[in-house]
Amino acid sequence: MGSGCEALGSEAPPGTRPSLIFPITHHRSPSTYHLLKFSLLTLGCDKNTVDSERYVAQLTDCGAEFTAELDEADVIVVNTCGFIDAAKKESIDALVEAGRLKEAGSCRAVVGVGCMVQRHKDELIAALPEVDLFLGSSEVDRLIPELHGRGLIDDVPAIHPGVRIFTGDLSHVRYLKVSEGCDHGCAFCAIPLMRGRHRSFGLTDVVREAQLLEAQGAVEINLVAQDLAHYGRDVRTAMACLSCSGHCWRRHLCRGCVSFTCTRQA
Numbered sequence: 001m002g003s004g005c006e007a008l009g010s011e012a013p014p015g016t017r018p019s020l021i022f023p024i025t026h027h028r029s030p031s032t033y034h035l036l037k038f039s040l041l042t043l044g045c046d047k048n049t050v051d052s053e054r055y056v057a058q059l060t061d062c063g064a065e066f067t068a069e070l071d072e073a074d075v076i077v078v079n080t081c082g083f084i085d086a087a088k089k090e091s092i093d094a095l096v097e098a099g100r101l102k103e104a105g106s107c108r109a110v111v112g113v114g115c116m117v118q119r120h121k122d123e124l125i126a127a128l129p130e131v132d133l134f135l136g137s138s139e140v141d142r143l144i145p146e147l148h149g150r151g152l153i154d155d156v157p158a159i160h161p162g163v164r165i166f167t168g169d170l171s172h173v174r175y176l177k178v179s180e181g182c183d184h185g186c187a188f189c190a191i192p193l194m195r196g197r198h199r200s201f202g203l204t205d206v207v208r209e210a211q212l213l214e215a216q217g218a219v220e221i222n223l224v225a226q227d228l229a230h231y232g233r234d235v236r237t238a239m240a241c242l243s244c245s246g247h248c249w250r251r252h253l254c255r256g257c258v259s260f261t262c263t264r265q266a
Contacts, residue, residue, distance in 0.1 A: 036064040036153055039073035040167070041098075043091050044081025046224045048114060050177040051140065052079045053164035055113070058144050060165055062153045068167070070101060074108045075152055077143075082116030082194060091116050092128070099130030109152055111135065113143070115194040137195060164209075166216065174218040178206050182226040191226050198227055200235050 038059050042052040055077060056066055067073055076098040080091035091114075098110040109132040117124060118136030125134055133146055147153045166174065181196040182189075210221055225231060 036062075036074050037067050037072055038064050038075040038077060039067050039070045040077040040079065041070070041094055042079045043094060044079070044083065044087060044115065046175045046222065047177050047226070048079050048081060049168075050164070050175050050224070051114065051137070053166060054140065055079070055143060056165040056167055059153075062144055062148075064153060066165070066167060070098065071106045073101075073106075075111060075147065076101065076107050076109075077111045077113060080112055080114040080116035082114075082119050082190065088116055088120075095124075095128055095131055099128065102130060109133070109147075109150065111143070111147075113137070113139075118194045119190060164213070164216075171217050172219045173222070174213045174216075174220070175222050175224050176206065176210055176213060177201070177225060178223050178228070178231050179225040183230065184227065195226055198230050198234060200231050200233070202235075203232070 036059075040052050040056055042048050060066065064075075070076055078091065078094045078098055080095070081087040082091065091112075095110065095112050098107065101107040102110050110130065111133045112124060112128070112131050113135045115137050117134045118138060121134050121136055124131070132150070135142055135146070144153065179198060179200045181198045182191045183198045185192065213221055223231075
């Protein structure tokens, strides 16, 4: 996908309807710049995986280069999970380890993002001074401006990578988040506190993102959400079919998610 593609995936603050559309940044062209290397560690569920792929696309759009090796990164981003105590501990341990790399001189900045930050931002700021920036799950669009303001990202021209960039091992299997938040007030669950009330993404945007994932090589698309069964109820619409680039997709139901597998060309 070229520079004509808009990136999708901006998260709205809890309680407001989200948009899947990110504006494309217009870059100036300085004579020299430092190529930033970044690493992104994703903890938690498949919905966090979707958010992380959007972060990678945003950073790549600004000329940064992804590396899977933490000790090679100038900036380490940790996408946290705050659903259960074990997940919180794992997230804190990852932030502390990233802080050690910064103290050792192999990293310039550590960023914590995601659900645990959304719920416990003030406590984390007080407890982890080695982390340079905390952004909750409702602040996805603030990462680039914050890094730019700290002089960590140069304003350089780059070809926009599109909606998301995959950094895992199975590029033919992708996740597509169709809504955000949850309206159920279960006593054991903190999702509404971290992700807000349920908001469905627009059907046109969802189908368009599925088409972009297919163009990146996806043959199985798994629909994910905090409450997948409530998709469309808040906008009085429903997803009747998924048609991508002339292909037929077979619908599967399993373990609380819906997947579509490309079966043949139409």
